[in-house]
Amino acid sequence: MAESYSGEAYCVKCKEKREFTGEVKVSDSGRRMAQGICPVCGTKLNRILGKA
Structure with missing residues (x-):
């Protein structure tokens, strides 16, 4: 199961x-x-999080 992120x-x-x-x-x-994907233009978004 993949972990989800919202931010x-x-x-x-x-x-x-x-x-x-x-x-x-x-x-x-x-x-x-x-x-994820930008809700306005559809470009791929990336955000670096902390270490696992």
């Missing part, structure tokens, strides 16, 4: 912070990253 991230295309919901993924180095 805000900076959209590079809109140049504003946007509220989004998405999945939490863990990289090889142990960093957690939330990935």
Whole structure:
């Protein structure tokens, strides 16, 4: 079961912070990253979270 995340991230295309919901993924180095989609323009949003 994938962990979900709800919060805000900076959209590079809109140049504003946007509220989004998405999945939490863990990289090889142990960093957690939330990935979702901008509700306005549809661009992929990423937010770096703390270590797992």
